[in-house]
Amino acid sequence: MKKNILLLFCICFLLQGAKTQNVTSFYLDTVTYWNRPLFTDDAVYFFTYDFVTKMDYDGNVSWAKQTPTPIWKMTVRDNVIYALSGTKVIKLDTAGNTIWVKNFSAHINPASTDDNSFNDILFDGSRIYLNEMQAPAIQQAGVTDYPSILVLDTSGTVLHVSTHYVQPGGGFSLQSSIASLQGGAWIGYNYAPGFTHHSYIVRIDTIGDYDLSALNPGFSFQTVTFIQNIITMTDSTYLVLSWSNDYNQGIPAGFFSCSKINEHGSAIWQYGYWDNTFTCGDHGTDIVSAATDSIGNIYLMGLALEYPCAGPSYRGIFCLKLNSQGDVLFTKFYGASQTILEMIDNYSNNDGFNFLHYANGHLYCAVNSSSAGGYSKPTILVFDTLFSNSCFDPDSTINLNKVSLPLSTNPITSTPPVISYASVNDTFTINPMINFNSWGLCMALTQSEIKTPHSKILVSPNPFHTSATIQIDGYENKNCVPIAIGMEIYNTLGMLVRKQATVSSVSRQEIQIERGELNDGLYFFQLTSNNEKLASGKFVIE
Secondary structure, three states, X not given: OOOOEOOOOOXXXXXXXXXXXXXXXXXXXXXXXOEEEEEOOOOEEXXXXXXXXXXXOOOOEEEEEEOOOOXXXXXXXOOEEEEEEOOEEEEEEOOOOEEEEEEOOOOOOOOOOOOEEEEEEEEOOOOEEEEEEEOOOOOOOOOOEEEEEEEEOOXXXXXXXXXXXXXXXXXXXXXXXXXXXXXXXXXXXXXXXXXXXXXXXXXXXXXXXXXXXXXXXXXXXXXXXXXXXXXXXXOOOEEEEEEEEOOOOOOOOEEEEEEEEOOOOXXXXXXXXXXXXXXXXXXXXXXXXXXXXXXXXXXXEEEEEEEEOOOOOEEEEEEEEEOOOOOEEEEEEEEOOOOOOOOOOOEOOOOOOOOEEEEOOEEEEEEEEEOHHHOEEEEEEEEOOOOOEOOEOOOEOOOEEEEEOOOEEEEOOOOOOEOOOOOEEOOOOOEEOOOOOEEEOOOOOOOOEOOOOOOEEXXXXXXXXXXXXXXXXXXXXXXXXXXXXXXXXXXXXXXXXXXXXXXXXXXXXXXXXEOOOOOOEEEEEEEEXXXXXXXXXXXXXX
16 A cells, blocks of 8 residues: 555634634645645745745745756755755755755766665755665666765765665665754665565764664564654654555554654654554555654644445544653544545655644644646645644544554664765756745635735734734835825635725835724735735734
8 A cells, every 4th residue: 555645625724812823824826746845943945846935834925936947855954955956956045045056966876877866965054964876767676776875064065975785686765864963864764675675764973974883773564664754852862753554464454653763773662553443454544744842742644544344434634642652642533525635646655754843832734735737736734732723623533553563773783885976066046936925715715915025014013903003114115205005905704894095105104904893803904006016914803
């Protein structure tokens, strides 16, 4: 059972009471073939087939840039972005401007004639680590694979390259990896000497060599096991998420596991989870993404399906909360029969992308909303920490059984040979997308929240009871005379509830909002002048 998943959600606004901040789910008004998210403490990045976008957690677009080739992986730290596009590594500032580009198209391992293929880019705060492999484009049994690890400094200079070769007889692939909290990285591999697939992670030090003082955790629970993701925990440990399936259709037929590992590679705890009511047929509970909060609780979302030998089948999304010891606190299940969900083959089970993030007391889930023509819209759906969202209700809970799993660990006994290799300077032209917008939705809401790069707005006070002031910062009044600014106000159903015009002064662009007939609640506004869109935003009346 190949684990792929795409979620189709109805987007909504999650209100946490009149006195608290309104948290908005949103999507970007563009369509692409695939969308990948990257979460940081203060921003969300979407990188897709032909653009990169930075936005805050309210859906305000900071910038959007078109790219000549797809961005495959990104890492952000200390206000710097490192991106991987084909064989190119690009360094950007947080405004999306290119600082340098290095091309690694020349064969890294001279023993192989296969093209370079990069799986991941990691940054530990001082050095960049690239996980790479030369192998046939179509995996073939009995063919030698040549994985490599490249270490760069922040100027893109190659500091170290270690290479080795694998003669699997079955298959070999790169898995999810993560930068180490103590410098260096943990690199994931999958080895298939025959019918079975075994995954493991290896620690490399800051130089780029295998760390001989660390253990080599292996994950082999059924016929196949793939590492889907690795995240850092608040107690300086790692959570390794893997998915397993039994091709012999044993019980359970498929499950996911969570393994908490320390920096040395030793397991603190390790459990497998599956539906304990399953008895016959095809079944799977496959993890997709995970997040952790400040006290170590773990939030998981994934695909659950069951096609029993007799009786009704189900397919949908399960949500699971664990404590820091791996115990199940609660579950929720959203069935595919609802209009908010759709399962479409899209994300592979070991691509290393994490679609769930905890911030500001909420869970932000990056999904793809479907659209015509096979395209999709990059979307952020907001849940509370009980996986609740005001647009829809769960079908039920799901019965998940937690079973302890043995972890196989071995010492690392050798290091790969080191070779000499250098990159070449290259170019990567990214152009701003001036009219790129974000939209907020609640069921029928169809009006756009337009965030232009030229204007920023401040509503004060917000929330308000009787009146407030909108200040427009950054709009250039070229005529140097007072201008007329129009404002349209919409409710959360997308209905126009007020349209007004005002004359603003030359030196300061301000608009007064009077409550008037408006009820308590969340509203959206759009400002225009001479048919030019100036800015948009939202406010709360209470």
